[in-house]
Amino acid sequence: MSKQANTTLLALISKKPVVTSVMDYMPLACCTVLYKTVSKILCERLKPLLPNIVGKMLQVYNFPPQFKSWLMGCITSTWFSVKINGSTTGFFKGASGLRQGDPLSPFIFVMNDLMIFVRGDSPSVKAVSDSLDLFAQMSGLRANPDRTNIYMGSIGDGVRDSILRDTGYVEGTFPFRYLGVPLNEGKLNKPMFVDLLNKYWCATLLIPKGVHKLLTKFYRNFLWNSEEGKRKMVLKSWASCYAPYQEGGYNIKEILSWNKCIMCKWIWAIEIKSDGMWSAWNYKYNIKTVGFWTMDIKPHHSEGWRSILMVRNELITRAGSIENAKQILTRSVQAEKLNLSLLYENFREKASKISWARGVWNRTVLPKHGFIMVLAMQGKLATADKLNQKGQCIWLGMRERTGNMRKELKWIARNQKRRHWKARWFSSSLTAIVYCLWEERNNRIFRDEEHCTAYILRHIQYVFSVRLLYVTHPKYKDEVVGYLNA
Numbered sequence: 001m002s003k004q005a006n007t008t009l010l011a012l013i014s015k016k017p018v019v020t021s022v023m024d025y026m027p028l029a030c031c032t033v034l035y036k037t038v039s040k041i042l043c044e045r046l047k048p049l050l051p052n053i054v055g056k057m058l059q060v061y062n063f064p065p066q067f068k069s070w071l072m073g074c075i076t077s078t079w080f081s082v083k084i085n086g087s088t089t090g091f092f093k094g095a096s097g098l099r100q101g102d103p104l105s106p107f108i109f110v111m112n113d114l115m116i117f118v119r120g121d122s123p124s125v126k127a128v129s130d131s132l133d134l135f136a137q138m139s140g141l142r143a144n145p146d147r148t149n150i151y152m153g154s155i156g157d158g159v160r161d162s163i164l165r166d167t168g169y170v171e172g173t174f175p176f177r178y179l180g181v182p183l184n185e186g187k188l189n190k191p192m193f194v195d196l197l198n199k200y201w202c203a204t205l206l207i208p209k210g211v212h213k214l215l216t217k218f219y220r221n222f223l224w225n226s227e228e229g230k231r232k233m234v235l236k237s238w239a240s241c242y243a244p245y246q247e248g249g250y251n252i253k254e255i256l257s258w259n260k261c262i263m264c265k266w267i268w269a270i271e272i273k274s275d276g277m278w279s280a281w282n283y284k285y286n287i288k289t290v291g292f293w294t295m296d297i298k299p300h301h302s303e304g305w306r307s308i309l310m311v312r313n314e315l316i317t318r319a320g321s322i323e324n325a326k327q328i329l330t331r332s333v334q335a336e337k338l339n340l341s342l343l344y345e346n347f348r349e350k351a352s353k354i355s356w357a358r359g360v361w362n363r364t365v366l367p368k369h370g371f372i373m374v375l376a377m378q379g380k381l382a383t384a385d386k387l388n389q390k391g392q393c394i395w396l397g398m399r400e401r402t403g404n405m406r407k408e409l410k411w412i413a414r415n416q417k418r419r420h421w422k423a424r425w426f427s428s429s430l431t432a433i434v435y436c437l438w439e440e441r442n443n444r445i446f447r448d449e450e451h452c453t454a455y456i457l458r459h460i461q462y463v464f465s466v467r468l469l470y471v472t473h474p475k476y477k478d479e480v481v482g483y484l485n486a
Contacts, residue, residue: 004032005032005034005035005038006032006035007032007081008029008030008031008032008081009029009030009081010027010028010029010030010081011027011028011030012025012026012027012028013025013026013027013028014026023146038070041070042070115178116128120152120153120154120155120159121159122159122162122163122166125150125163125166125167126166129166129167145168145169145170148169148170149169149170149171149172149176150163150164150167150169150170150171150172151171151172151173151174151176151185152171153174153185153186154185186303203262203263203265204263204266204304204307205303205304205307206259206260206263206307206310206311207255207256207259212255212256215255216238216255219252219255220234220238223241223250223252235375235380235381236375236378236380239349240351242254242348242349243351245357245360245361246353246354246357247350247351247352247353247354247357248351248352248354248357248374248378249351250371250374253344254347254348254349257344257347257348258340258344258347260311260314260315260347261340261343261344261347262340263307263308263311264311264315264329264338264340264343265338265340266308267292267308267311267312267315267329268329268333268338270282270283270287270292270308271292271326271329282305286301286305292312293312293316293322293325293326294322295309297309297310312325314347315328315329315346318346318347319346328343328346329343332346356377359427359430360373360374360377360427360431362427363471364425364427364428364467364468364471365427365428365431365467366431366432366435366463366467368435369428369431369432369434369435370431372431372434372435372438373430373431373434373435376434376438381438425468425480425483428464428467428468429460429464432460432463432464432467433460435463436456436459436460436463437456440456461484465484468480468484469481
């Protein structure tokens with residue numbers, strides 16, 4: 001392969017605010033479009049054979065000479081240039097192999113970041129170290145001592161010193177990050193969890209109470225549009241917001257219940273003995289002969305395994321017995337996978353169903369319109385002139401009894417089941433009216449802005465028409481336009 005096609009541009013990105021050495025830069029390899037194309041073609045050809053290619057030579061599959069030529073050309077003809085301050089500098093040949101970001105890398109070599117877990121004793125560490133040395137002799141790929149650390153937990157000083165002396169690696173300190181996730185020798189504390197809130201979901205550990213409280217605060221502030229340090233009126237209890245639409249809530253997942261529900265995936269993997277090595281390892285070293293459903297939580301168990309057993313205990317308690325717990329998991333399986341939404345129903349708190357939910361929550365209704373309509377139906381809107389005793393509200397001089405709106409929504413809900421087109425359109429118009437009147441009321445009180453009745457009616461018609469035309473099937477568009485113009 002020519003130098004022009006196989007040249008890589010190295011962009012140096014600083015890893016620290018203040019750079020003092022070359023090691024403070026992270027090289028980002030940018031390959032040419034032509035090389036990426038050839039490499040991608042090779043990858044697509046290798047994908048179907050990848051499960052069988054491990055441990056066998058490439059020649060066994062009798063790849064054509066052109067394929068072998070391309071593959072070896074990608075590996076042996078690499079060239080690099082370094083981009084510094086926007087300018088390309090230097091042009092030198094690569095010493096070995098593929099580059100970071102190359103589509104072929106996962107198929108040919110182990111990725112750059114590699115973590116090896118070893119039993120905490122000198123013979124085990126020495127066996128792994130000898131294997132790495134043997135690999136380096138055969139492949140020419142050797143671990144960089146400056147970028148390699150060894151982490152040890154719950155190990156005596158004598159064994160620790162022996163391991164460091166034999167390997168020559170520098171001991172790292174906990175916590176440290178691997179692929180952006182903080183890792184610790186013990187239980188993750190609240191500050192470590194906080195770093196994960198915006199990027200990851202906890203599928204392997206139970207969320208601590210402090211983290212649960214913080215997550216709930218994020219949810220609540222977003223829903224009620226609150227700002228940090230400023231109090232704002234809450235119009236509805238937070239517990240009722242967790243309920244599904246049919247029970248008068250906003251279908252928000254309760255954090256702890258959802259966390260436990262996700263962790264049931266590991267319980268199901270244990271039950272059906274799936275997930276390969278993970279399941280087999282736990283059966284051999286954790287479960288042994290006592291049985292997963294009856295084993296006790298031991299002090300030496302890892303935090304992750306203790307979390308799984310705690311969720312198992314709660315599932316058994318809610319189900320009433322081990323057999324019932326197994327049946328709950330089995331009934332939640334669809335297409336050979338655990339359906340978390342079905343399983344969640346066994347963890348959340350239930351509430352009474354309402355008869356008018358389908359009249360508010362359907363595809364013709366904007367979510368923000370449905371949000372306000374639920375508050376109005378439940379008498380939760382913070383209107384100073386609300387007359388709870390008489391069950392009526394006064395908005396802009398117009399009186400409307402909530403009982404009348406409830407009857408209208410019940411009619412909509414009944415006809416929704418028959419997919420009545422008038423019911424869908426009427427639900428959209430009714431919720432749009434309530435929302436736009438509420439919006440006008442707030443503009444007058446908080447912004448000192450007042451619009452005439454004609455403007456308000458035009459605005460309601462516009463909002464309703466745009467939504468209706470957006471969700472209507474093309475073959476019914478003419479009928480909708482005629483209905484709107486009537």
